[in-house]
Amino acid sequence: MTERKRRKPGETRDKLMEAALTLVGKGRHFASLGIREVTRQAGVVPTSFYRHFRNMDDLGLQLVDELGLVLRRMMRDARANVLQAEKLMAESVAIFIRHVQDNRSFFVFMAQGLAGESRAVQEGIRSELRFFASELANDLRRLRLVDHLNDADLDLTCDLVVRTVAFSLTDLISVSADDDYQIDQIRQRTTRYLQLIFVGAAHWQTGD
């Protein structure tokens, strides 16, 4: 039994997580989902749920872990494709929006979870955002675009950027997924928010 991983790609477990995400994507709030509802959506008998999760909060926590992977993929995508410094923000926002469209349910879950019912899920998402902001700070340091900022002020700026982009989620989920015009409006507006922030960062003097 040296290798304790009997499971093939844990079909049912994945089906249950996908089912929860599907329901969230259909407009339901995660906090209002029940075990029976999720198992029904997954095409599985209710008792199976307990083979993989203790309760809905537990499932939520494991969704947060997968959300982390989604965010990391997005970061890698951005690092690989944001080439010209002068279009940095426009391109980053475009990549963000593309990933939101490709993983809508995940990001809706994230937006819900920030003010959700489970403390643990809340904290998990907040910690993902903190990590994202710190990675962003590293990248900016490496690109040497913000040399006049000390570490604390750079962190402040990156936090604000991440928050601003995260708040745009609430805009994105309030328009239908195929309303290209509105989505483009949100993209432009978010880009300008970031530009405003970076103009601020460029003229920021550490002592207030």
Added chain:
Amino acid sequence: MTERKRRKPGETRDKLMEAALTLVGKGRHFASLGIREVTRQAGVVPTSFYRHFRNMDDLGLQLVDELGLVLRRMMRDARANVLQAEKLMAESVAIFIRHVQDNRSFFVFMAQGLAGESRAVQEGIRSELRFFASELANDLRRLRLVDHLNDADLDLTCDLVVRTVAFSLTDLISVSADDDYQIDQIRQRTTRYLQLIFVGAAHWQTGD
């Protein structure tokens, strides 16, 4: 029947709305509340609910209306007490945080509703925030602190300010209501976000 207002201060209706807020304040998510649960908390028989609301979404909408009043009170408070221009942001954030502490449940409800289950509630809250941002723009115009910005750019700035402050709600609700140290940290950080934004606004050139 020229005056159709028989109701004395609609006791039960208010009790129901307060009960929902109380449950939200205790950590429950609005989307997971049921009619029976709310009536139980209000000390009222379940059928009474239907005398005042069609369903939980309806109650949510009426809560949004009251939330509007809370926000307007806060605005009035800010206008009356923010005296010195150079402390404008620090004082405004302080007033915001004080009102959040005095109406915790309302603001938790607002944070939840932004990514909530009911489209109508979502839109209601978003519209309150838009209104708030436009009032803020008016005030800033009157104070003539941002004369170099055209209307569109001033709106952009105020939107960003409101979003930033709104996002701080998720920080505030994640710390216990009497953890003065953490709350003060959030206050300072939010203030610096706003300062960063206004430094950006001060150096903003309309054509990008």
Added chain:
DNA sequence: CCTCCATGTGTACAGTTGTTCACTTGATGT
């Protein structure tokens, strides 16, 4: 080949849910 055990199934039960209906009550406008 046999045994084990993680995974999945079917049945069952008590508690809760939303909503209905017929009933009481008490303040109101005339």
Added chain:
DNA sequence: ACATCAAGTGAACAACTGTACACATGGAGG
């Protein structure tokens, strides 16, 4: 003084909920 009607009550219902238990199964390790 009286009729009216919004507001509140209590009992009832079928549908659904979370969870427990005993059982089936099939692939892995010996």
